[in-house]
Each structure stands twice: as structure tokens, then as C-alpha cells.
Amino acid sequence: HHINQIRQRLWLRGEYGQASIMIGSGFSINAQKSISTTPDFPLWSPLAKKMAKALNIEPDSTALSLAAEYEANFGREALDRFLHEIIPDNQHSPGKLHQLLMALPWSDIYTTNYDTLLERTRKYIYDRKYDVIHTPSDIPNTKNPRIVKLHGSFPSHRPFIITEEDYRTYPVKFAPFVNMVQQSIMET
Numbered sequence: 371h372h373i374n375q376i377r378q379r380l381w382l383r384g385e386y387g388q389a390s391i392m393i394g395s396g397f398s399i400n401a402q403k404s405i406s407t408t409p410d411f412p413l414w415s416p417l418a419k420k421m422a423k424a425l426n427i428e429p430d431s432t433a434l435s436l437a438a439e440y441e442a443n444f445g446r447e448a449l450d451r452f453l454h455e456i457i458p459d460n461q462h463s464p465g466k467l468h469q470l471l472m473a474l475p476w477s478d479i480y481t482t483n484y485d486t487l488l489e490r491t492r493k494y495i496y497d498r499k500y501d502v503i504h505t506p507s508d509i510p511n512t513k514n515p516r517i518v519k520l521h522g523s524f525p526s527h528r529p530f531i532i533t534e535e536d537y538r539t540y541p542v543k544f545a546p547f548v549n550m551v552q553q554s555i556m557e558t
Contacts, residue, residue: 379558380475390558391471393481393488401462401487408461411485420456438533450530457485459524464491472500477514477558480551482521484530489517506546520547 379389398411412420414433421436422429425443429436441449468491472479475498481488492500501512504519504527521531531540541548 387475387477388558389476390478390480390554391476393471393479393483395483397467397471397481398462398483398485398487400465400467401485402465404461404463409458411458411462412456417456421452424452434532434534434537438535441533446529449532450528453484453530453532454524457524459485459487462487464488464494469494473497475515478516478518478554480518480520480554482531483519484522484524486524489523492517506544509546509550518547518550520544520551 376389380387382388395411395413399413401411410416418431418433418436419429421433421440422431425436425439427439431439437449440452444452462485464487468487472488472491472495479488479500488500489502498515501516502519503509503512503516504523519527522528529536531537
């Protein structure tokens with residue numbers, strides 16, 4: 371029933387449909403490695419373990435609290451560098467599932483991923499042009515369909531939302547994104 375409802379909304383009208391999608395870190399594991407020894411994209415648990423190892427502590431906390439501790443010990447720039455090093459964005463290409471996903475007529479694609487796989491998939495999509503929103507100030511200059519980077523984007527659209535404090539203050543600091551997603555939930 372739900373799949374049929376999504377299908378109907380996707381193809382409701384012309385160029386782009388009346389359905390939006392949210393993409394998280396799990397989708398990045400569908401990327402193609404440049405070489406076989408390229409590291410996998412880390413999910414939350416492996417990310418937390420690597421932060422705990424860098425902090426020389428047991429990985430018994432959440433990734434968000436470990437990120438806060440990492441920032442407190444080494445600074446925000448070091449945390450950003452750590453994310454760049456641990457997330458092998460440039461060592462992967464968009465996979466077939468990225469192309470299949472973006473070939474559908476989404477109204478918007480929301481993502482919390484820092485990687486650029488969705489943006490790099492755009493060159494394979496010929497029948498629609500996805501605008502990219504990196505910051506709330508980009509919103510007025512774009513039109514559907516859009517890729518909305520909710521938590522920052524490599525290489526330099528910061529802050530990368532990763533610490534407990536980032537999540538706590540997000541509704542205030544990024545109110546336009548929160549409003550955009552809420553409106554999208556109601557409409558698409």
C-alpha cells in the first residue's frame with residue numbers, strides 16, 4: 371500500500387513529482403570503490419569506534435557524544451579533518467542505486483550525508499536538473515527538484531552537523547532547513 375502511494379505521488383505531475391525522499395549514511399555504502407582497497411563508508415558505529423580510538427577511550431558512548439569529546443580535546447578544525455579522512459568521498463563514485471534513485475522524479479532529495487555522491491550523480495540524469503542547496507541562503511535561488519544538504523557538505527560547506535551540541539542548536543541555527551523539511555513532509 372505505501373509503495374503504491376509513493377509511486378502515485380512520484381508520477382503525479384510532469385517534470386517532478388509530489389514525493390520527497392530523505393537519504394542518510396547507509397545509502398553511501400552503495401557507492402563504487404575506485405580500487406578494491408578503498409575503505410568503506412563508515413556508518414555510525416564504526417565512526418564512533420574510530421573516534422574513541424583517536425581519543426584513547428572505550429567506545430561505549432554515542433557517536434554524537436564522542437564527536438563532542440573529540441572537538442573538546444582537539445578543536446573543531448581537527449574534527450572536520452577527521453571526518454574528511456574517515457569518509458572516503460573522493461575514493462568512491464556514485465553507484466547504480468544512486469543513478470536509479472535520482473532518475474525518479476523526486477520533488478526534493480534531502481540528505482544528511484557530507485559526501486558528494488548525489489551531486490556527482492547529476493551528470494548521469496538527463497531528463498531533469500537537480501539544483502543543490504548547501505546552506506539556507508541557497509534556498510531562494512533554487513527550484514525543484516533539489517538536493518538539500520542538511521548537515522553540511524564536503525569539501526567545505528560547514529559546519530558538519532556531528533556533535534550533540536550541533537543537533538541541540540540545529541532548530542535555531544538552521545531554522546530555514548527545519549521549516550523546509552516540515553513543509554515538505556506536509557506537502558510531499
